[in-house]
Amino acid sequence: MTSANWLFLTGMMGAGKTTVGQRAAQALGWRFVDLDQRIEQEAGSSIASIFASEGEAAFRARERAALERLLTATPPSPPSPGDSPGTVLALGGGTFVQDGAADLLRSHGPTVYLNVPPHELVERLSSPEAASRPLWGDAEALEALLARRHDRYLTADLTIDAAGLEPGAVCAAVLQELGQISALRGFDALKVELGSRSYPIWIGDGGVEEAAEMVGLQLGALDDRPSQLFVVTDDRVAPLYLQAFEERLRRGPWRVSSVVVPEGESSKSLDRLGQVLTALLERQPGRRDVVVALGGGVVGDLAGFAAAVMLRGVRLVQVPTTVLAQVDSSVGGKTGVNHARGKNLVGAFHQPTAVVMALGMLQTLERRQVSSGLAEVVKYAVLDGEPLLEELEGRAERLVAEPQQHGDLVARCCAIKARVVADDERERSGSRVTLNLGHTFGHAIEAMGGYGEVTHGEAVALGTLLAARASRVLGLARSPSEGQLELEGRLEALFKRLELPTEPAGYLRQGRQMAGWMKQDKKAQGDQVTLILPVAAGDVRLHPVRTEALPTLLEQLARGSQGG
Ligand SMILES: NC(=O)c1ccc[n+]([C@@H]2O[C@H](COP(=O)([O-])OP(=O)(O)OC[C@H]3O[C@@H](n4cnc5c(N)ncnc54)[C@H](O)[C@@H]3O)[C@@H](O)[C@H]2O)c1
Structure with missing residues (x-):
C-alpha cells in the first residue's frame, strides 16, 4: 500500500459502495467517483445497454480503460496549499475480481471490501431501480455470482462486515479501520x-x-x-x-x-x-x-x-x-x-x-506541565504492575525532555483507562475507584494550596507517595524482593527524576486542615473515607478509614517519613 490519496471500495452490487463512498469522501474532504457512472458518461449509454449490445468482455475492456485513465490522470482541481486531495472510488461489482486489477489498485491505495450476505443483497436489490442492473437476475444467480467472486474480494486490504449496518456506520467503520492500518494519517x-x-x-x-x-x-x-x-x-x-x-x-x-x-x-x-x-x-x-x-x-x-x-x-x-x-x-x-x-x-x-x-x-x-502529567502515568504504573513501573524507571529523564516521543506509553495508559472504564463506567463496582489512587490526599493538597500552588499532577505525585507511605505505616505494604527498594522509596526516586515534588511534610503539618479536605472527597461515605493503598506495584487495596481517625493517620504519616 503506498499513498493514502486513493481509497477503493469493492463488493457486490447493492453492497453500498456508492453511498458509503460518498460519505467517506465527504468526511475526508476528497472527491468521489463512481466507476460505473464514469463508464456510462464516457460511453454515452447505460451499463445495461453496453452489456446488451457489446457483451461482458467488451464492457470489461471499457471498464479497465476507464480505471487506468482515472488512475493516471493528474488530480482534477489544483490542490490548495498544504492540501492533499484524494479520491474515493466506488468500483463496479466485477472490477476488483478481474485479473491484475487488485494489484493495480493496491499499488495506488487501500482497497476495502464491503461484505454483505446474499440474502441482504437480494433484499436491497429487490427495489424497482435495481432491476436495470445487468448481472442481477434472481437470488440464486446472485448467490452464485457472489460465491465466484468472494475469495477474490477477500484479498482486499480490508474487509468490512457491513451486514445490517447503516451506510454511516459502515463509513465510520471503514475510516476507523483504515486508521488502524495506518493508511490514513498515522x-x-x-x-x-x-x-x-x-x-x-x-x-x-x-x-x-x-x-x-x-x-x-x-x-x-x-x-x-x-x-x-x-x-x-x-x-x-x-x-x-x-x-x-x-x-x-x-x-x-x-x-x-x-x-x-x-x-x-x-x-x-x-x-x-x-x-x-x-x-x-x-x-x-x-x-x-x-x-x-x-x-x-x-x-x-x-x-x-x-x-x-x-x-x-x-x-x-x-x-x-x-x-x-x-x-x-x-x-x-x-x-x-x-x-x-x-x-x-x-x-x-x-x-x-x-x-x-x-x-x-x-x-x-511547559516542562512543569509535562512532569505534572507524568504523575498520572506513574499512578497507572502502580496500578498496572512491575513491567510498566520498570519501563518508567528506565526512561524517566527522556519522558520529561521529549514527551512527544512516547506515544507507546500514552497508548498503554489509555488502554488501561479504557479497560477500567468499560468495566465500571460509573465507578460503582470498585475497579474505577482504583484510578483515584493518590487523589484523596492529592485533592486535599490541591485545595490547601488554593488550586494554584501545586498543579493537579504534582498533588497526585505527593498523594501517591502518601498512599504508599500509608500502606507501609499501616503494615499493608508487601516486603520488596531482595535487592529492591520498597515501593515508597522507588516512587520517591522516580518522582524526583520526573521533576515532581516529593516532600509532603508542609501539608502534613496542617493535619487537621488536610483531614477536613479529605472528608469532602467524593469517595467519603458517611463518616468513612476509602483510601486506595498500594500494597505492591500492581496490587492496591481499598482501605476505609473513619474520618475522625484521619488526623491521627496524617500525624503517623508525618512521623513515618523515611527521611526523618
Ligand atoms: N476528568 C477526569 O477524568 C480527570 C482526570 C485527571 C485530571 N482531571 C483534571 O484535569 C485537570 C488538570 O489537567 P492539566 O494538567 O491538563 O491542566 P490544564 O488544563 O490546566 O493545563 C495545564 C497548562 O498547560 C497549558 N497547555 C495545555 N496544552 C498545552 C500545549 N499543548 N502547549 C502549551 N501549553 C499547553 C494550559 O493552558 C495550562 O496552562 C485538573 O482539573 C484535574 O482535576 C480530570
Missing part, C-alpha cells in the same frame, strides 16, 4: 467499549492539523452530522493552536466557532461554566451540534460538563493537548467543575464521541 486507534456508546481514542504523532483533520473525519462520518462545532479552549492554547485548528475544521460541512477561557484550574468553576454556556447558547446550538474540547484537563472537564448539560446533552469530542489530559482526563467521560466545598464536586458522566490526540502538540508544553 493514527492508531484504541476503543472504549461501552456498547452503543463505545468510542475510539485516536493517537497520532502529528500536530494540530492532523488532529483537526481526524476530528473532521470522525464527525463527517456520523449519520447525524452536526451543523455547528464549538471549540472550547484556553488562552494559552488558543494563540498556539486555535487558528490552525479552526481553519482545518472549516473545510467540513459545518460552521465552526470558539470560546476561549482563561487558562488554569480557576476556570473549573460554576461561574465560568455559566459564561461558557451563555456564549454557546447565543449561537443557537442544535442537539446534533458538537462541543470540541481543545486543551488540557481543565478545558476537557469544563467543556465536557458544558456539553453534558447544554440542551440536556450534546456530543463532545476531546482533543487533549497536555500529557495529563492525553493519558487520563480525556478518556472515561468524567466531566465537571470545582465547588467552594471541594474539587470536582459538581459534574456529570458524559462520554465523548471520540478522543483525538496528536503527540506533536506536547512539544509546546
Whole structure:
C-alpha cells in the first residue's frame, strides 16, 4: 500500500459502495467517483445497454480503460496549499475480481471490501431501480455470482462486515479501520467499549492539523452530522493552536466557532461554566451540534460538563493537548467543575464521541506541565504492575525532555483507562475507584494550596507517595524482593527524576486542615473515607478509614517519613 490519496471500495452490487463512498469522501474532504457512472458518461449509454449490445468482455475492456485513465490522470482541481486531495472510488461489482486489477489498485491505495450476505443483497436489490442492473437476475444467480467472486474480494486490504449496518456506520467503520492500518494519517486507534456508546481514542504523532483533520473525519462520518462545532479552549492554547485548528475544521460541512477561557484550574468553576454556556447558547446550538474540547484537563472537564448539560446533552469530542489530559482526563467521560466545598464536586458522566490526540502538540508544553502529567502515568504504573513501573524507571529523564516521543506509553495508559472504564463506567463496582489512587490526599493538597500552588499532577505525585507511605505505616505494604527498594522509596526516586515534588511534610503539618479536605472527597461515605493503598506495584487495596481517625493517620504519616 503506498499513498493514502486513493481509497477503493469493492463488493457486490447493492453492497453500498456508492453511498458509503460518498460519505467517506465527504468526511475526508476528497472527491468521489463512481466507476460505473464514469463508464456510462464516457460511453454515452447505460451499463445495461453496453452489456446488451457489446457483451461482458467488451464492457470489461471499457471498464479497465476507464480505471487506468482515472488512475493516471493528474488530480482534477489544483490542490490548495498544504492540501492533499484524494479520491474515493466506488468500483463496479466485477472490477476488483478481474485479473491484475487488485494489484493495480493496491499499488495506488487501500482497497476495502464491503461484505454483505446474499440474502441482504437480494433484499436491497429487490427495489424497482435495481432491476436495470445487468448481472442481477434472481437470488440464486446472485448467490452464485457472489460465491465466484468472494475469495477474490477477500484479498482486499480490508474487509468490512457491513451486514445490517447503516451506510454511516459502515463509513465510520471503514475510516476507523483504515486508521488502524495506518493508511490514513498515522493514527492508531484504541476503543472504549461501552456498547452503543463505545468510542475510539485516536493517537497520532502529528500536530494540530492532523488532529483537526481526524476530528473532521470522525464527525463527517456520523449519520447525524452536526451543523455547528464549538471549540472550547484556553488562552494559552488558543494563540498556539486555535487558528490552525479552526481553519482545518472549516473545510467540513459545518460552521465552526470558539470560546476561549482563561487558562488554569480557576476556570473549573460554576461561574465560568455559566459564561461558557451563555456564549454557546447565543449561537443557537442544535442537539446534533458538537462541543470540541481543545486543551488540557481543565478545558476537557469544563467543556465536557458544558456539553453534558447544554440542551440536556450534546456530543463532545476531546482533543487533549497536555500529557495529563492525553493519558487520563480525556478518556472515561468524567466531566465537571470545582465547588467552594471541594474539587470536582459538581459534574456529570458524559462520554465523548471520540478522543483525538496528536503527540506533536506536547512539544509546546511547559516542562512543569509535562512532569505534572507524568504523575498520572506513574499512578497507572502502580496500578498496572512491575513491567510498566520498570519501563518508567528506565526512561524517566527522556519522558520529561521529549514527551512527544512516547506515544507507546500514552497508548498503554489509555488502554488501561479504557479497560477500567468499560468495566465500571460509573465507578460503582470498585475497579474505577482504583484510578483515584493518590487523589484523596492529592485533592486535599490541591485545595490547601488554593488550586494554584501545586498543579493537579504534582498533588497526585505527593498523594501517591502518601498512599504508599500509608500502606507501609499501616503494615499493608508487601516486603520488596531482595535487592529492591520498597515501593515508597522507588516512587520517591522516580518522582524526583520526573521533576515532581516529593516532600509532603508542609501539608502534613496542617493535619487537621488536610483531614477536613479529605472528608469532602467524593469517595467519603458517611463518616468513612476509602483510601486506595498500594500494597505492591500492581496490587492496591481499598482501605476505609473513619474520618475522625484521619488526623491521627496524617500525624503517623508525618512521623513515618523515611527521611526523618
Ligand atoms: N476528568 C477526569 O477524568 C480527570 C482526570 C485527571 C485530571 N482531571 C483534571 O484535569 C485537570 C488538570 O489537567 P492539566 O494538567 O491538563 O491542566 P490544564 O488544563 O490546566 O493545563 C495545564 C497548562 O498547560 C497549558 N497547555 C495545555 N496544552 C498545552 C500545549 N499543548 N502547549 C502549551 N501549553 C499547553 C494550559 O493552558 C495550562 O496552562 C485538573 O482539573 C484535574 O482535576 C480530570
